Amino acid sequence: MRVLVLGGDGYLGWPTALHLSRRGHDVAVADNFVRRQYDYELGVESLVPIESLQTRIAAWKDVTGESIGIYVGDLTDADFTYEMLRDFRPEAVVHFAEQRAAPYSMIDRKHAVYTQVNNVVGTLNLLYAISEVDRDIHLVKLGTMGEYGTPEIDIEEGWLEVEHKGRTDRVLYPKRPGSFYHLSKVHDSHNIEFTCRIWGLRATDLNQGVVYGQQTPETVLDDRLATRFDYDAVFGTVLNRFVIQAVLGHPLTVYGTGGQRRGIIDIRDTVRCIELACENPAERGEFRVFNQMTEAMSVQELADTVARCFPGGVEIDHLDNPRVEKEEHYYNVVHTRLLDLGLTPHLLSDTLITSLFDVAKRYADRVRPEALLPKVNWRDHASPVQET
Ligand code: NAD
Numbered sequence: 001m002r003v004l005v006l007g008g009d010g011y012l013g014w015p016t017a018l019h020l021s022r023r024g025h026d027v028a029v030a031d032n033f034v035r036r037q038y039d040y041e042l043g044v045e046s047l048v049p050i051e052s053l054q055t056r057i058a059a060w061k062d063v064t065g066e067s068i069g070i071y072v073g074d075l076t077d078a079d080f081t082y083e084m085l086r087d088f089r090p091e092a093v094v095h096f097a098e099q100r101a102a103p104y105s106m107i108d109r110k111h112a113v114y115t116q117v118n119n120v121v122g123t124l125n126l127l128y129a130i131s132e133v134d135r136d137i138h139l140v141k142l143g144t145m146g147e148y149g150t151p152e153i154d155i156e157e158g159w160l161e162v163e164h165k166g167r168t169d170r171v172l173y174p175k176r177p178g179s180f181y182h183l184s185k186v187h188d189s190h191n192i193e194f195t196c197r198i199w200g201l202r203a204t205d206l207n208q209g210v211v212y213g214q215q216t217p218e219t220v221l222d223d224r225l226a227t228r229f230d231y232d233a234v235f236g237t238v239l240n241r242f243v244i245q246a247v248l249g250h251p252l253t254v255y256g257t258g259g260q261r262r263g264i265i266d267i268r269d270t271v272r273c274i275e276l277a278c279e280n281p282a283e284r285g286e287f288r289v290f291n292q293m294t295e296a297m298s299v300q301e302l303a304d305t306v307a308r309c310f311p312g313g314v315e316i317d318h319l320d321n322p323r324v325e326k327e328e329h330y331y332n333v334v335h336t337r338l339l340d341l342g343l344t345p346h347l348l349s350d351t352l353i354t355s356l357f358d359v360a361k362r363y364a365d366r367v368r369p370e371a372l373l374p375k376v377n378w379r380d381h382a383s384p385v386q387e388t
Contacts, residue, residue, distance in 0.1 A: 002026045003278055004088050006075065006126070007096030008068075009053045010035050011228040012142075012211060012270055016094060018218035018225065019271035020278070021066045028069030028088050029053070031097065034118075035228075038104065038235070044371045046228040047244060047363045048214060059224035075122030078129070085133040092138045092278040093130065097122060098184070102146070102323075103234045103376040105181035112180040119184035120191070127195045138281040139203040140274060141192060143185045145263040145293055147207055149176035150329040157334055158189075158205060158289020173289075178325050179378070189289075196287040203286070204277045208270065209263030209293030212239035213352060214359055216268050227267075229359060232371035239264070239302050241372065243353065246310040247360040248367060255374070256321030258300030261331035263293030266346040276341040291335040294345035309353045324378040 003020050007013040008029020021027045031053060039045045051059065057068045069088065073080035075097050085093075098119040099105065105115035123141070130137045148155045151174070160173045172193060175186045195201045214229045230236045231244040242252045265273075273292050282288040297305075300316075307314045321327065339345075346352065 001091045001278065002089060004084070004090035004093045005029045005096065006093060007031060007098065009033060010096055011230065012267065013094075013096040014056065014227045015216045015219050015267060016096070016271045016274050017068055018060060019216060020275060021060065021068055022064065022218055023275060025278075028071060028090075029057075030071040030073065030075075030084055032072065032074040034074075034099070042232065042234055042371070044232040044235075044368055045366070047231050047366055048226045048229040048359060049363070049366075050226055050228055051224045055224060059222050063221050063225070075125055076118060078125045081125045082129045082133065085129045085137070089134070090137055092140055092281065093126065094140045094274055094278065095123065095126060096142050098142070099181065101235045102179035102181045103374070105179050105184070106376050106378055106381065108381050115181050116184045116187070119181075120187045123188045124191055127191060127201065130201060131195065131199045135199060135201055136284070137202075138278065139192065139201065140277045141188065141203060141205050143189055143205045143207045143289075144182060145207050145209045145291065145333070146179070146182040147175045147177050147186050147189065148173065149178060150261075150326050150331055151176065152330050155291070155331075155333040157291050157337055158207070178323065193287040196285055200285040202282040202284050203288065204282050205287065205289045206273065206277060206292040207289060209265045210237050210239070211265055211267050211270055212237060212348070212356075213267035214240070214356065216271055229363075231367065233374040234376065236372075238262075238299060239306070239348075240356070242303055242306040243356045244360045244367060245372060246306050246314045247357055247364055248369065249314075250369065250372065251315040251317035252303045252306060253373065254299050254303050254316055254318050255323060256318065256327040258303060258318065259298050259328040260325055261296050261298045261329065263291065263296050263333055263335070264302075264348065265293050266348070266352065268346050269294055269343060272343060273338050276338060276343060280341050290337045291333055292338060293333065293335050295347055296331055296333060297348070305348060306353060309350050310357065319374065322374045322377045
């Protein structure tokens, strides 16, 4: 099928595009390269060097003979978004193209506004474009498990049956997210559900857990196909950051008690889940939600796993938590729908962590150690006079 991957230059979009291309789909990617711009702004870069998108696509052609199309532009530019859909005529659009770091969205007013405008307006333009170009296009949208927060009841897959004063209804699962970034995803989910209901669009909202890992069977075919590996306190996801701290001989920095439980998923399962969602589309008018995670672990358990696997061991430090979140809480998530479609999960294993240690060792001289420590605080955002 024809699949358009938005955010195809990013950590997950690039390996997904390769995976879909290798499975025989006709793939194009779109990106405005703003992720590379955040690196310049924050003074960090991916631990693993990444090639330009054009070089990556040429390398894919060299290695496999397969072509991937490319659209350079910004989803908040409606003309670009409409033109791209008219030109490529996708059957499925996989939408990764958002600002995705909670700490980035909590830096100050400017970053919160940027995050919400970029994410909500980009998605809204896309919904209008799908509606006007071809309502049969299946939107596969990346949401996050962070949309739900940590409620005292089981987290269902997007919808909740409610009984109230003797009557029942099926409602969108109530959300209580923990950052302006996560809130942007909640706003997206509402906008998408609305357009399924009123225009009859078809959409799958993938509430994904925290992703770990850096390699997929496709990215390892050639160094030029590598995807990002972020380690800094703003963009580095927790397990990847712990691996790099271990390799550098730094203590692993757990925020607060480390009792925060989160859904997690291996990057190899992310790309497979996207394939399953595309190949089994939602019905017209259906807003479908899958919880895209394979297991739940606390931050302390993740740190203990890394420390146990690292030869010679490593220290674990508990820092004052810069975030506002419950550190001990109930967390029970239903996540069966992707398994029902055929996902066979890779659970966090010592083999994966060992291979991540090797990646981190190879590029350890590129790390800026000061970038590992959190500087963004949820309680004290920068005052307006400090804004530029
Ligand atoms: P990423 O930042 O590496 O990739 C996102 C890509 O989208 C970047 O290349 C960026 O340049 C592009 N982009 C952003 N705004 C754009 C715009 N307006 N127009 C065009 N391109 C734009 O992020 P990622 O880690 O690959 O995450 C991809 C998606 O998955 C995000 O939506 C994120 O919220 C979601 N997600 C990620 C994780 C994770 O652990 N990485 C977990 C849950 C959900």
